[in-house]
Amino acid sequence: KIERICSENVPQELRECHFRIACDVTNPLCGENGAVYVFGPQKGVKPEERKIMDHDMLHFAAKTAEFTGKDNTQAAGAGAAGGLGFAFLSYLPNVELKSGIRIVLEAIDLEKEVMDADVVVTGEGRLDFQTAMGKVPVGVAHLAKKYDCKVVAFAGGVTEDAGKCNEEGIDAFFPIVRGVTTLDEAMHADTAKRNMALSAEQVFRLLC
Structure with a gap:
């Protein structure tokens, strides 16, 4: 269980960067449309494990909110890549989650x-x-x-x-x-x- 989150070793350069994250899904972090319930079965998560893992995700989100003062659990894309969308939105100051296909379509x-x-x-x-x-x-x-x-x-x-x-x-x-x-x-x-x-x-x- 996560008890405390600290940022002593985070490089200052990260705070000065702008991140545009390619994200193909709009799922929230938790719940029936979240990372565990929707994408977990593809990765081998058993039905009886989903509730436990989703609860653990909520615990991580709560500790994150205590640390950052932001609650991004329901943000579009928060549940992408096992919750990396949530992590980017919560822990980095200048982040834009953008549809991966839109980035590619614009580029080509x-x-x-x-x-x-x-x-x-x-x-x-x-x-x-x-x-x-x-x-x-x-x-x-x-x-x-x-x-x-x-x-x-x-x-x-x-x-x-x-x-x-x-x-x-x-x-x-x-x-x-x-x-x-x-x-x-x-x-x-x-x-x-x-x-x-x-x-x-x-x-x-x-x-x-």
Whole structure:
């Protein structure tokens, strides 16, 4: 259990820096939409462990609030990367949490390419409900919808709850894996390239 937080050894230079943190999700630190409940199962957290770990997160947040005078537990992005978003917001003075996809889209000026497009194609390794929380495919879809473009997404795998992505601008999504296979086989570069090409051909036969 954390009892006390101190800052004696924090370099002064950190206080003088401005941080722009790429953050793909908007989850708070704790609760049913927080780091433990949403992302913990992916990392091996068992159902019976979630309540305990979430309680420990709250304890850390309370000690942080005592030390900093700020409560960022419900801040958008606080639950990203296991709570690193919360740590950045709480312990560094000049921090901006910004959508990672927005940073990338601005850097590559994708909007210039999208504004004259008819169809925009995006994708992800696995499309699921977390994709709809602001990951790359949805960020691309939001941009495309500014110009009324159709959006097609391809993914290695698609979960049952991926339908939420349709509510965020992805018009249709397609898994590319063909038949029963192992994860290693599906992720082999040659296999993935072939599956992607075959799936794209069938989709664009319909679109064209």
